[in-house]
Amino acid sequence: MSFAKEPPFAHGSISRSAVVLVNLGTPDAPTRGALRRYLREFLWDRRVVEIPRALWWLILHGAILPFRSGQSAHKYASIWTREGSPLKVHTQAQARLLQEALAERGHSELTVAMAMRYGSPSLPDVLAKLKAEGCERIAILPAYPQYSGTTTASIYDAVFAHYKNIRNVPELRLVRNYHEHEGYIGALAESVEAHWEQHGRPDKLVMSFHGVPKRTLLLGDPYHCECLKTARLLASRLKLGADDYVVTFQSRFGKAEWLQPYTAPTVEALARQGARRVDVICPGFTSDCLETLEEIAMEVRADFEAAGGQEFHYIPCLNENPAWIAALAEIAEQHIIGWPTMQTAAQRELHKKAAEAARAAALQLGAEA
Structure with a gap:
């Protein structure tokens, strides 16, 4: 088994923390082709449909995808906006507002990203991007208040499957539910x-x-x-x-x-x-x-x-409701306790000097070698 190539290592680089807000997903466009791709990925998930694979493959490809794709495309077209899929637009806005709310609480050293379990931006792609950016601590925050094996656990599956091929796995924290928060x-x-x-x-x-x-x-x-x-x-x-x-x-x-x-x-x-x-x-x-x-x-x-x-x-759903964004920040904050996300200006300056010293020492060692 081969592992994915690790990002280049840099002495003194700052390790970061991230929260990933994950929603179910949406097609890229309200078209038959886009819906066919989306439904194929969504409905093939064992968490979503537990019918034996061989039988379900025949049903999915012989009956559902050929007929349901067009019907679903028509429905999506009725709600599609100029900005795109409402679910994606709202989730993107929630992630941006969550970043701002956490920064206001002092978590200036924290990245907030948005991902989809099915469709784009895909969860594996987002996790890979965060790794390239130096995130060594990642909290997965499902957009599902109530836990279900069909939704929350499916996100867990995707996270574990992604890191199965990663040599240097970050610290992970998984939010299970917040139905009574x-x-x-x-x-x-x-x-x-x-x-x-x-x-x-x-x-x-x-x-x-x-x-x-x-x-x-x-x-x-x-x-x-x-x-x-x-x-x-x-x-x-x-x-x-x-x-x-x-x-x-x-x-x-x-x-x-x-x-x-x-x-x-x-x-x-x-x-x-x-x-x-x-x-x-x-x-x-x-x-x-x-x-x-x-x-x-x-x-x-x-x-x-x-x-x-x-x-x-x-x-309407909570969407960008300020009270919901505040609650989302509380939920995220409860799951990142202990992570270095609240560095002061003095700490950042100290870390910068330490990084510069580490790079200088590495260069000196290289020259002597």
């Missing part, structure tokens, strides 16, 4: 309260999380429990009673049973039962994306109105 819950509550202050309250608040197959819960995945914990904490923060909100799961795929209740049928039932207005928030998504902007804000809205509902309000 006070700052995260507070940011969610603030976004709901701001919406209600402007538009009034609904008959029912629907908290819609991304779905996963029910069998993952039965096999020990904690995702379902963490979603319910987030919902309970958010409801408590908003002072909601049990009849004021409902937790649902969206984005069901295939014929197997997924976590229930499903979002669209639940919203339709609320309309038929006389609910004039429902508000939907997606706490498991920290950036607006296809699943929120198209599936919820368009498709589920249409289902609600077709069933007799009058007002449908989608409450």
